[in-house]
Amino acid sequence: MENDKLEYVLRLGDNALILGQRLSAWCGYGPVLEQDIALSNIALDQLGQARMLMQYAAELKGGEATEDGMAFFRDVFDYHNLLLLELENGHWGDTVVRQFLFDTFNYFFYTELLQSADERLQSIAQKAIKEVTYHAQWSAEWVIRLGDGTEESHQKAQKSLNDLWEWTGEMFTMDELERRMVEQGIGVDVAALKTRWDDKVAEILDLATLQKPEDDWMQSGGKQGEHTEYLGYVLAEMQHLPRMYPDAQW
Amino acid sequence: MVVTEAQIWDWLAEVKDPEIPVLTVQDLGIAREVLVKEEGAVTVKITPTYSGCPAMNEIEQNIRQKLEAEGVEKVQVETILSPPWTTDWMSAEGRRKLKEYGIAPPEGSSADKKTLFGTEKKVTCPHCDSRNTKMVSQFGSTACKSLYQCQDCKEPFDYFKCL
Numbered sequence: 563m564e565n566d567k568l569e570y571v572l573r574l575g576d577n578a579l580i581l582g583q584r585l586s587a588w589c590g591y592g593p594v595l596e597q598d599i600a601l602s603n604i605a606l607d608q609l610g611q612a613r614m615l616m617q618y619a620a621e622l623k624g625g626e627a628t629e630d631g632m633a634f635f636r637d638v639f640d641y642h643n644l645l646l647l648e649l650e651n652g653h654w655g656d657t658v659v660r661q662f663l664f665d666t667f668n669y670f671f672y673t674e675l676l677q678s679a680d681e682r683l684q685s686i687a688q689k690a691i692k693e694v695t696y697h698a699q700w701s702a703e704w705v706i707r708l709g710d711g712t713e714e715s716h717q718k719a720q721k722s723l724n725d726l727w728e729w730t731g732e733m734f735t736m737d738e739l740e741r742r743m744v745e746q747g748i749g750v751d752v753a754a755l756k757t758r759w760d761d762k763v764a765e766i767l768d769l770a771t772l773q774k775p776e777d778d779w780m781q782s783g784g785k786q787g788e789h790t791e792y793l794g795y796v797l798a799e800m801q802h803l804p805r806m807y808p809d810a811q812w
Numbered sequence: 813m814v815v816t817e818a819q820i821w822d823w824l825a826e827v828k829d830p831e832i833p834v835l836t837v838q839d840l841g842i843a844r845e846v847l848v849k850e851e852g853a854v855t856v857k858i859t860p861t862y863s864g865c866p867a868m869n870e871i872e873q874n875i876r877q878k879l880e881a882e883g884v885e886k887v888q889v890e891t892i893l894s895p896p897w898t899t900d901w902m903s904a905e906g907r908r909k910l911k912e913y914g915i916a917p918p919e920g921s922s923a924d925k926k927t928l929f930g931t932e933k934k935v936t937c938p939h940c941d942s943r944n945t946k947m948v949s950q951f952g953s954t955a956c957k958s959l960y961q962c963q964d965c966k967e968p969f970d971y972f973k974c975l
């Protein structure tokens with residue numbers, strides 16, 4: 563039972579960490595200074611949320627476990643983040659659309675996690691929801707700006723949306739672990755978030771003059787540790803230093 | 813040495829935020845609770861403004877150094893998450909100091925941030941007090957600020973956003 567919770571908390575931590583790591587690669591490369599700073603800020607929030615979750619996971623695991631150990635000494639198959647978050651950043655539009663699809667989900671997710679029977683998850687959610695609200699506003703605004711922008715930005719944003727759509731199904735598919743967590747009142751019923759997510763996404767895409775893709779075959783596997791080829795590269799970069807010099811300190 | 817909680821709070825009022833050095837940890841409402849145990853062991857509970865706030869480690873160190881310099885032998889600084897920090901906790905004095913420093917203080921209470929994808933909020937320019945200002949970016953030089961520009965005096969400024 564405690565193992566279930568550990569795995570569940572780690573999944574959430576993995577989502578935050580992998581997205582934070584991906585976004586931090588934009589630092590110094592943003593199209594304009596303000597947006598470079600915006601993405602770095604969002605990356606930092608994700609990292610902060612990952613730390614809260616991994617500290618909790620380390621406590622649940624007990625013994626010698628630490629948050630750094632969770633982040634730096636687990637391999638691809640031990641990571642259970644959503645596949646959407648490990649994909650390459652692509653161009654600005656790809657990153658913005660991915661952020662919008664996930665932020666909108668994350669907003670509804672943490673809104674529900676506020677009701678968790680687990681006190682620690684509840685307090686993490688109280689902290690995270692405030693930040694995620696700002697992220698969701700920012701990425702929705704950018705989707706509108708790109709979609710309802712120039713002909714080129716519209717076309718590119720539409721293509722990003724079409725390309726990323728097959729990676730969104732996994733957010734709303736419940737597996738056994740999630741079912742058990744929902745039964746205990748700890749976890750969130752993500753399948754039940756789908757309608758709210760669809761409505762909000764449709765509303766923003768409408769303002770952005772973009773076409774909402776039809777739900778078709780969806781990618782899955784991230785939550786079970788089956789990943790795309792990209793995650794290995796993310797981890798290689800992120801984990802290189804602590805693996806080469808395990809005793810390194812600031 | 814026997815210290816009182818009131819004495820500890822006075823000392824905390826001298827510990828500055830490393831990123832906005834006109835504010836103290838007390839102005840910001842980061843220090844939440846002080847416990848004095850037997851024979852001078854002191855626990856200070858602090859809460860982060862943002863979960864990824866990079867200043868937290870330094871704030872923790874600064875609190876420890878300050879109290880140790882005042883002669884407290886055992887200092888423990890604990891981080892708590894709940895209730896989550898809100899700009900509502902910022903003192904009136906803190907808001908005044910922010911404005912003087914050129915950063916627009918948070919306007920209204922955090923509760924008005926209720927709508928997702930809501931409309932942008934009107935902020936008063938800390939330089940000329942004009943309400944005719946425009947948001948340049950949701951995110952500013954630190955996690956807690958947005959970037960604005962005054963349409964009247966044309967000065968760009970930071971806004972300490974509501975959380």
